[in-house]
Amino acid sequence: MKKLKWGMIGGGEGSQIGPAHRLGSGLDSLFEFTAGALDHRSQEGIDYGKRLGLGDRAYGDWQDMLSAEKKRDDRVDLVTVATPNSTHFEITKAFLENGFHVLCEKPMTMTVEEGEEIVKIARTTGNICAVNYGYTGYSLVRHMKAMVARGDIGKVRLVNAEFAHGHHADAADANNPRVRWRYDPAQVGVSAQFADCGIHAMHMASFVTGQEVTKLAADTVSCIDVRTLEDDAMVNFRMDGGAVGRLWTSSIAIGRQHGLSIQVFGETGGLRWSQEHPNQLYYMPLGERLQIIERGEANLSPEADRTTRVTIGHAEGMPLAFANIYTDLAEAITARKEGRDMDPAANLYPRAEDGLRSMAAVYAVAESGKKDGIWLDARPPMFR
Structure with a gap:
């Protein structure tokens, strides 16, 4: 080609x-x-x-x-x-x-x-x-999505997502230009930590479950008091398929490095994945023993097989996850040029609609945080 x-x-x-x-x-x-x-x-x-x-x-x-x-x-x-x-x-x-x-x-x-x-x-x-919600390019995130879609854990009841790190925890570093801009409303808008990291976790929740966030309530705080915008947020949300969501994002969590993880709990099983250990997906069927699914093993979903390049046991990191977004886009563009349908296993790249939903959530989190955590519609007006 x-x-x-x-x-x-x-x-x-x-x-x-x-x-x-x-x-x-x-x-x-x-x-x-x-x-x-x-x-x-x-x-x-x-x-x-x-x-x-x-x-x-x-x-x-x-x-x-x-x-x-x-x-x-x-x-x-x-x-x-x-x-x-x-x-x-x-x-x-x-x-x-x-x-x-x-x-x-x-x-x-x-x-x-x-x-x-x-x-x-x-x-x-x-x-x-x-x-570029690039973390959705990880092979086992895509397998996780496939497992939920085919009913391996039954109807989803609860999703818990985190994106917490401690790299902005030093108050003495608050005026460092490389840090300060992230909390400056003139440069980042109405939200800092949630807009920077929290939307990755929220998008991951929607990507894996196939459900969209409809409403949310947020508790936001600036733990370093010279900051105008939040450096920590806890968000409760509800999804259009009935799932309950919990999300924590922070930049002052000393000891956390990258800190993106997701857990999904259904009627008949649970799944757990962490970006810092991306080669393993933990699967607990109801009433059975914990199973560890390894990236690259046999008999995974087409979505996972398509996005695996190196053999089992070797690490695949963030650039390879990004590469999977690019392979999705290459397939989409080439299919258009050739006048054919694209491979459905590649039709997973995040769209403008996802970016819009994230921005609506950012504004809802900012407003809810200012109003003592009241519940607000998290959907953009054109999707209500």
């Missing part, structure tokens, strides 16, 4: 997320890194892009990239937006409207209204707008 052409905005030298995207996009030789506007500093971005082999398709800013790429017969097939949060909407909107498929880092937008506009544009243009 001919490689698809891939471009990136943001993710420049020293970026935390850029290398994971470049590794993920190229891992299966489905995409060729062709174009990029990698830094807000024009010349630095051009120089870095050239060192990565982009040549004259290393651009000084995203506007130059859009202007040049839309005129080319060999334009990029997919653009990844990995810039600061406040720029996601403008860039994603512009590329969608000009005929490009987009993978946007989360959060997709800064407001619910912007999120609804992106959903409408994607639906109107027919272009793909995916959102």
Whole structure:
């Protein structure tokens, strides 16, 4: 199969997320890194892009990239937006409207209204707008979803999700520019920790259970009192399939490193998975012994088999999870080019609708936290 052409905005030298995207996009030789506007500093971005082999398709800013790429017969097939949060909407909107498929880092937008506009544009243009909830790319997360869907644990009663770390727990570090911006409303909006990490856990709950969050109640707190926005949140929620949800997210949990985990409890069994130990999925059937399902073992679901690359016992990490999002998108784009249906086992990439639901939850958590945890509708207006 001919490689698809891939471009990136943001993710420049020293970026935390850029290398994971470049590794993920190229891992299966489905995409060729062709174009990029990698830094807000024009010349630095051009120089870095050239060192990565982009040549004259290393651009000084995203506007130059859009202007040049839309005129080319060999334009990029997919653009990844990995810039600061406040720029996601403008860039994603512009590329969608000009005929490009987009993978946007989360959060997709800064407001619910912007999120609804992106959903409408994607639906109107027919272009793909995916959102990088990259942890849903893990093989055993996809197997977990398949097990729930086929009824292995019966009707889901309860889902418990966490994303807690302790890397912002030092009060003496609160004014460090690399930390402070994350709690600055001018740069991140109405929420800090929940918008940064909590929405990963909430999206994971919806992804695995196949249910959407309808309402929630939140207790939010700034444990370091100089912060305007929360560094810890506890969220109770209800889902449209009847499941009850509990979510804890924190950046002051000393001793926690990454801290993303999910547990799903049904009428006839329970499942448990942690991102720090992604090769094992724990399955407890009612009245039986605990089973440990290993990534790469025989007789897993097609969704898990498709997203496994190395043999059992060897670790697969975050870049490979990202790569599974890219393989989903490559299949979706190629199927469109070839005029066929895509492989259903690959039809799992997070959509603009997921990004919109997350933003509606962010605003509901922020408002509920200010109002002593009252229950609020967590759905965006267009989905009510």
